[in-house]
Amino acid sequence: MYGAVVAVKDLSLSVRRGEFLTILGPSGSGKTTALMLLAGFEAPSKGDILISGKSVAAVPSYRRDQGIVFQSYALFPHLTVRRNLEFPLEMRGIKVGEREKRVDRILDRVHLRELGGRMPSQLSGGQQQRVALARALIADPPILLLDEPLGALDRNLREQMQGEIKSLHKEFRKTTICVTHDQEEALTLSDRIIVMRAGRIEQTDTPEALYDQPATRFVANFLGEANILENLNCEVESDAAQPSGTVAMIRPERMCIAAQAAPKRADADRRQSVIGTVDDMVYAGPLRRYNVRMGESLLIVRQHVVSGEQIFRPGDEVRLDWLRSDIRFVAA
Template sequence: MDQSTAPAQIEFRNVTKLYGHVAAVQHLSLTVRRGEFLTILGPSGSGKTTALMLLAGFVAPNEGDIVISGNSVAAVPSYRRDQGIVFQSYALFPHLTVGRNLEFPLEMRGMKAAERATRVDRMLERVHLQELGGRMPSQLSGGQQQRVALARALIADPPLLLLDEPLGALDRNLREQMQGEMKRLHREFGITTVCVTHDQEEALTLSDRIVVMRAGRIEQTDTPEALYDKPATSFVANFMGEANILENPGFKVEFDVAPPADTVAMIRPERICVATPAAPKRADADQRQSITGTVDDMIYAGPLRKYRVRVGSSMLIVREQVAAGQPIFRPGAEVSLDWLRSDVRFVVA
């Protein structure tokens, strides 16, 4: 289904949650479409986890309403909501085998033993754990435990899947592997999924849409591509990767269009090209802005090389893919920087 035309399955309607006099979530209004993978992203204290706990039914709103499939659930306790939940700790039953962990939610629903066994076998196969049904959780790797937690959340075919920092306990390589696994499962099940994370890369990889929260409010909601390429505010620009905010930079910034009122210019580090001052001009030089600067620092990060270059009163970040035969600029080197004027974006400061 085209997500842009899919019907709404979840609605936050002007929801506020207070802890004492502190508003963890303020006037939150948000729609999640059926079959969508939506990620709520933000720093600590932004309200993202509280929003998920409200949706899960673990806390109740002080104001507003939460609607699922057309029905208000603001006063419905968690155990009466038909949803699968995966926590960062996985919360597997340590005294039960993998198979019994998967069987437990089916048993609680009164499903007959033969059907439970069939479902468990089928689910173990779908998450590639068919040989591990008799093991205890303590005998599994972190990635295997994560797949068991996902399988347990999905086995009863709930209409909603809620993920609370689901990959936070994994190392980088395993986290990237499990991102691919989660995308595959989402495509296969087509289940409406709401995920909370502070990991920008995870959000960009998994999501159909991303909600960026700040101080209990939504800062911006959009597709991963739009959030990264066209952030609305300097907060989103800096939170979704690195950004050069060109506010009073100490040099004239050239534009193709007039900047909107009350905005500042921004350009992503990978959009800036670095070269020797004597390098020949590019074929599209008339569409570019060129300046010179001095390398302050160079950081090698495997496939990427990052420079901090002082230009005027600004320190610009430049990021390039490492390639054979590429010049390497050490601190103190004079360099030429240039970028397409069309790559400059305007954000609210």
Template sequence: MYGAVTAVRDLSLTVGRGEFVTILGPSGSGKTTALMLLAGFVAPTQGDVLIAGKSVAAVPSYRRDQGIVFQSYALFPHLTVRQNLEFPLEMRGMKAAERLPRVKRMLERVHLKDFGDRMPSQLSGGQQQRIALARALIADPPFLLLDEPLGALDRNLREQMQIEMKSLHQEFGITTICVTHDQEEALTLSDRIIVMRAGEIEQTGTPEALYDRPATSFVANFLGEANILQIPDPKAESTVESRSATVPMIRPERISISALTAKIGTDTEQRQHVTGRVKDMIYAGPSRKYHVRVGSGELIVREHCATGQTVFKPGEEVRLDWLRSDVRFVKI
């Protein structure tokens, strides 16, 4: 709690050895507070924090054997890259003769073997991120905590670092807990995602399960885009035991768009067809996104760009269709 505000409540979380778990949520959802509790920067007002079955709730952060990477990297500006990597080893009492070979191997592993004598200010953002990861991993901690680790990088660097982080995790096999609000980052890196909302866990599952079978409209809209259907279709499949207090949802990429004159396939029993009028078309390189007015509502359609494809302009009437089996029912 922060004064009268409860930042996190009823948080029960178990992370397996070697697992990469991402805590995902919007600002104010409690994800950062959850990480601070795990790191020892914040003490829980109730409950406990266990590592390998032992309580560490009263153990200060500097006495916990853990690796931490912050969004700001937190490299020591007055130390060289090599000295930054030596620091956690020196704090653990390792002699210089043992430290230097390990630092050399780690610099080679993050593809910065010739940067040991540089100062952090002489590195790019991506290079600083690699050094921050290397420093967190070099002492072989039992687990690694990542706080918005790629938030300060541009899109291309983020994608490169996602690949590098995934590779490092597979190589070291270290238990990792990452906090982010970036859905793509969570889907790319995680073995399991925990979606938080208003200080509580909304849903937990694999990236595939959460994206394809969200339990609530909040999860459906936070992990990608979601169309809430206002068109009743009793033949659509439900993924929940009861449809009471649920609404039908479909992902934009599961909807096909075609001209009204296009031939309708033979699988009409398996598909739902509606007509609408294009409100807007957004070109995004590999894909196009259409906003289509259907009745009093609006549906988003996303299709992969291909050669010879018909491009629909605002004002054109179109037919939309989707497999009934692609509809999911989510709680409001």
């Protein structure tokens, strides 16, 4: 709690050994507070934190055997890369010879062997991130905590570092808990994802299950884009019965767009077709995104760009269709 504000409430979760677990949520959802509790920078107002069955709720952060990577990297600006990496080993009483061997090994692993003598200010953002990861791993902690680890990097560098983090996790098999608001990052890196909202867990599952089977409207909209099929001028058809208290949802990439008079698809008997009006078209490299007005709703369609395909413009009447089996029902 922060004064009268409850940042995290009724949070109960377990992390499997060697798992990459991501806590995902918007600003103010409680995800960073959850990580601070795990790191020992905050103490729970009630409840407990167990690591390997032992309570650590009252154990200070510097006594917990954990590696931590902060969004700002938190490298020592007055120390070289090598000295930044030696520091956690020195604090653990590792002898000089062994420290040097470990530093050499980890520098080789993160492809920074030639940069050991540089100061952090002389490194790029990606290089600083690799040093921060190496420093968190060098003492061989059983648990690795990542706080928005790629938030300070540009898109291309983020994608490169996602691959590097995934590779390091596969190699070292550290139990890793990552906090982020970046959905793509969570989907790419995680074995499981926890989606948080207003200090509580909204849903926990694998990336594939969360994206394909969101339990609530919030999860559907937060993890990617979602078309909530309500206020249409027709009834939504589905292969499954709609549970009470839910609304129909379909992902934009599951919808197909065609000219109103185009021939129907070969599997038309498994699809629902509707007519709408193009409100807008956005070209985004490999994809075109159409906003299509239907009834009181604006539906999103994502279509892969293919040479020679018909392009629709605002005002065009189009036919949308989708497989009835692709409809999902989420709690309203």
